[in-house]
Amino acid sequence: MVFSNLVFLFCFLPIILLAYFISPKAIKNIILLIASLFFYAWGEPVYIFLMLFSIHMNYFLGRMIGKNTARKKAYLALAIIGNVAILGYFKYADFFITNVNRLFNTSLELTELPLPIGISFFTFQAMSYVIDVYRKQVEPQKNLISLALYISFFPQLVAGPIVRYNTINEQLMKRKVTLDKFSEGVRRFIIGLAKKVLLANAFGEVADGVFTSSTDDLSLATAWIGILAYTLQIYFDFSGYSDMAIGLGKMFGFDFLENFNFPYISLNVTEFWKRWHISLGAWFRDYVYIPLGGNRKGEAKTIRNLLIVWTITGFWHGASWTFMAWGFYYGVLITMERLGGANLLSRLWRPFQHLYLLLIVMIGWVFFRADDFTYSLSYLERMFGMGINGLMDSQSYIYLNDYWYIFALGILFSMPVLPYLKKKTSSIQKKKPFQVTFPWMSTAFYMLLMIASMLQLVNSTYNPFIYFRF
Structure with a gap:
């Protein structure tokens, strides 16, 4: 269930x-x-x-x-x-x-x-x-x-x-469950459900369509559309589930710690992993990295510990060499940032830092999504223009025509837009002499999200959860 x-x-x-x-x-x-x-x-x-x-x-x-x-x-x-x-x-x-x-x-x-x-x-x-x-x-x-x-x-x-x-x-x-806490839980659950049903499922249809195709048939645009779709799918799928879990906990009086904090706005890989799957990162830090010695026994052993922890992190996600490679990949990147890479990155224009992070993450997601190294490497070749079947093809035109608004919404809401709007409306409510309140707008917003999610669930049979296999 x-x-x-x-x-x-x-x-x-x-x-x-x-x-x-x-x-x-x-x-x-x-x-x-x-x-x-x-x-x-x-x-x-x-x-x-x-x-x-x-x-x-x-x-x-x-x-x-x-x-x-x-x-x-x-x-x-x-x-x-x-x-x-x-x-x-x-x-x-x-x-x-x-x-x-x-x-x-x-x-x-x-x-x-x-x-x-x-x-x-x-x-x-x-x-x-x-x-x-x-x-x-x-x-x-x-x-x-x-x-x-x-x-x-x-x-x-x-x-x-x-x-x-x-x-x-x-x-x-x-x-203790108060009315305010229960209401907060319901709102958080609806947000998570909408992330999953309205966004993640749509991105999943695109990603599955691309990644089940032979790489020989991929154009440059289709390869990038596929990995962008998976990048957004896995975020909205997993963060949506975490939102629903946190919301359900509040309905019964429990307060769970946050698990995601808009990771795609990060400037480097180290920051990304402080924002992505926070509970897993904290677990490995406290129960594996620190017992191994953490960063207390010199630079060489610190690097060793990082590589061990990140390789195990990859293996935790799945019994496959590609998952282990994905974890080791991040271990190497975080080690490089620790050895001075982060300081070099911080000197770049901030948009370039964001682009670096997104490129690194999307390359990593190829190994995470693909079934084996052969497909992963071949897919990466298509992403960077090697052996491509043209710049665009009919498949990429279809995805752009049918899903452009989903991609626009996904990119928009992968950034802290809702917290910003909530903060703005809260500050307006406190201003005098207007005494503006928006309770009906908030209620209508969540009702519309719930109705839209229900309609999508009734009309669609595509409803996978990526992290259920872990």
């Missing part, structure tokens, strides 16, 4: 909201836990047992670590090994088997197991909990229901953001 699904919007969510708000305080977490487990089991019922195993394993080992015995390091190692083993078996087993077969000319059978939805996200959340307990940053959770809700809570269960236990542990026990 996905958030941009009519069953979720008109059946699941209204029922859960009603059940939650009419139930007594003592069972609200139980209501949310039941809803979350049902939500997860909707598409893959058998994997509910994997979720329950993860919950009980981390609950038990967290309690053991928290007892502060001489064996707590061993319990932590067991927890990390257990979580990594779950993730490794279901997500990476076939990758390793395939490469062993190629390297040693063996014929080991693939597991061919379907990937449990959101396994990378809930596994990382569980690991952050046991590590924080070991570090004595939080107390071990003694209430199994509360820990189970933290790991399985449906708003951010399958595609993030990665919620750290130490940011919501108090909210698991005590939270």
Whole structure:
């Protein structure tokens, strides 16, 4: 089940909201836990047992670590090994088997197991909990229901953001939903839904059309249209999901940290990754980069740590050499910026800095989107004019004619336009003597977005979520 699904919007969510708000305080977490487990089991019922195993394993080992015995390091190692083993078996087993077969000319059978939805996200959340307990940053959770809700809570269960236990542990026990907070959650959810349904899906149709074509058939314009479409699709798809998750959390009284901050306005790669998938970057910084030594042990080891972390970051996204190359690519770029590249860039005219960043990111997205290196490299050749099938072709004319306004809206709203307008209207409201207010305009705006999203969902069958495969 996905958030941009009519069953979720008109059946699941209204029922859960009603059940939650009419139930007594003592069972609200139980209501949310039941809803979350049902939500997860909707598409893959058998994997509910994997979720329950993860919950009980981390609950038990967290309690053991928290007892502060001489064996707590061993319990932590067991927890990390257990979580990594779950993730490794279901997500990476076939990758390793395939490469062993190629390297040693063996014929080991693939597991061919379907990937449990959101396994990378809930596994990382569980690991952050046991590590924080070991570090004595939080107390071990003694209430199994509360820990189970933290790991399985449906708003951010399958595609993030990665919620750290130490940011919501108090909210698991005590939270309050006010009318203002609930309204804010509804507005945030509608914005995310519109990003996904009205923009990301449209860009996805274009990107899929281009990237499923042979590179021999691509013109220069079509290659750039395809990667621009994917660049905008992945942003509106993932940030839209994060907006919906944050909005849903607020409806139930939870405050999740932000996960995106208009990354495409960045001036360099380092800034880009401080704005893109913020929760993942923070996780790798606190649980991998800093334990490796961070930047505390000299320049050589700092570079080593950066390359390790970014290669792992790429591998986290998918069991493929192209994902690892994508991560290593960013590790190299961030290392270069650290060694003086950022200072050189800062001397350029700001528009040139933006263009540099966008070009670097779009090249990276080619490896992220393509299935293998051969296609990736061939696609990049077409982007830069090598072996192209002309400057433009019928395909590029069709996309420009049918989708030009979608591209215009996507580029516009990938910049902080809405926060700017909100700030402006807020300042106008405070001015005297006019006392101008715009409540009806705001309500009408969100109603129109919701209606437009519903109409699109009813009339379209194309509704993928990119990050569900992670």
